[in-house]
Amino acid sequence: MRPVGGGKGQAGGVQKGLSCRGMVATLLHEIPLQGGDVTDGVVRVGDTVRRPASTSTPAVHALLRHLEAAGFEGAPRVLGMDRLGREILTFVPGTTGLDLASATDEALACLGVLLRDFHDATAGFPLVAEGWEGGSNDDKAPEVIGHCDLTPENVIFRGGLPHAMIDFDLARPTTRLFDIVTTLRHWAPIADPVDRHPLLRNLDVGERLRLFCDAYGVPPRDRRRLLELARIRFHRSYAVMRTRATAGGNWAKMWAGGAGQRIRRAAAWLDVHEDELHASLV
Template sequence: MRITAAVARFASVTRDEVLQDRPHRRVERIGDTVRRPTYPWSPAIHALLQHLEAVGFRYAPRVLGLDEDGREVLTYVEGESGPQGWAKVVDDAGLARFARLLRDYHDAVQDFVPPDGVSWSTGKAGAGDDEVICHGDFGPWNVVWQGGHPVGILDWDYARPASRIHDIVYALEYVAPFRDDAECLRALRYPDPPDRRHRVELFAATYGLTSTSGLVDAVIEVQRDGIEQVRTLADAGMQPQVDWIAEGHLEELEGRISWSQANRHLFE
């Protein structure tokens, strides 16, 4: 599917902006569209986004096709994201909206059946009976906000078949958060050390979980899974995972697991 001439003409006379400029990944805004590189799993992502459009889930970008350079073309979602997203989940209201957004996504994707022949970044194809297609990278940086309200979810490249709990505990690692007080105050926009137990309980209740039992162990397991995913993608020559290993990122990830194990009393 190629981007239509009408969209291309519209984009050429409106705002252009480089959103991300890395050697392996240049992302540009051209008018009301975003141009991103494609990957072997892009057909699966496009099918997922088309399903979300068909069921009326308004928080995902729309797929418009490929441009003349073979880049995927998505609709641009206006708002604050990236580093600004962390501040939006510090208070209870923002955290609850973040959890509700994840629940709404999981409900919207529940009936999605991936097309035959597509695979995800994990290499897995179909979903099991108790699985949905998880976002796979549901963190504050990948949610777009307008004021105090989420309006979009970005960066679907790590979507994969998994149980809902995978996305839940992945998100909890970052919004509980499973980080020490110094990092919360320095980098994550908290004015005071967070009440992590309260935040886990609020997130779980808003999402619709009936218990927080087992969540800490599940977070630690997802942290371990993240290390294996980095290794797998790096072994396949994918960036930025190759650079992450060269830069010692795996040691940082292993340190996070150690911190989670030593401080689980803060969450339970």
């Protein structure tokens, strides 16, 4: 079991006023959830998930409430904050990560539909930069709130198909295409084969880019710009990660684990294959 006190932006230790019995009950029923790299201390308690709060939590909660009001089913609901200062979200049953089902073309196409529905459901939400975690971005004016971190660990699958997205820590105003590029980085994937999950190693990446874009309904002007934006994103996310790594913590661990070199290899792979990928897309 992970200690209750640690983690990003957390209240720090068990709050005064929480009885010993209450504390023990809380501890005994907390199931640690692992999957990502950045946030320590994510736990399941009954039908809820508790996550350490961060500076972006108020903006993320406003977004999740907006999605609920818009009738978007593919995100957890906000239930408030607990006595330890953690956010409380609904637990979304299903599986995360890559397996024989989630690595299929069918799952990829469904993910394109899910991302499109999500972007459309953010319509009307204020596109102000303040309040979000930030990160690399597009130069064009924001059109939607992007998830900006739709990795296999941040998608809940049911029956082998994408059902919901979780972990909105990096959500922020951006263009549709920037969020599409970020998603395809993980799922096409736009990566050197040596760095890919074995289930994604020998796929036709150009064909998967096209399939995702067809499912989302990416217009021709954005398809023509997709690979150029992927290249820009590689350079910017390299710089952002290197800066974050200097602050220590899990970003530093990811950097020390070769995250920067994986971005460099992906950019080099894209340079070599750009023309054939572009031909599949347009």
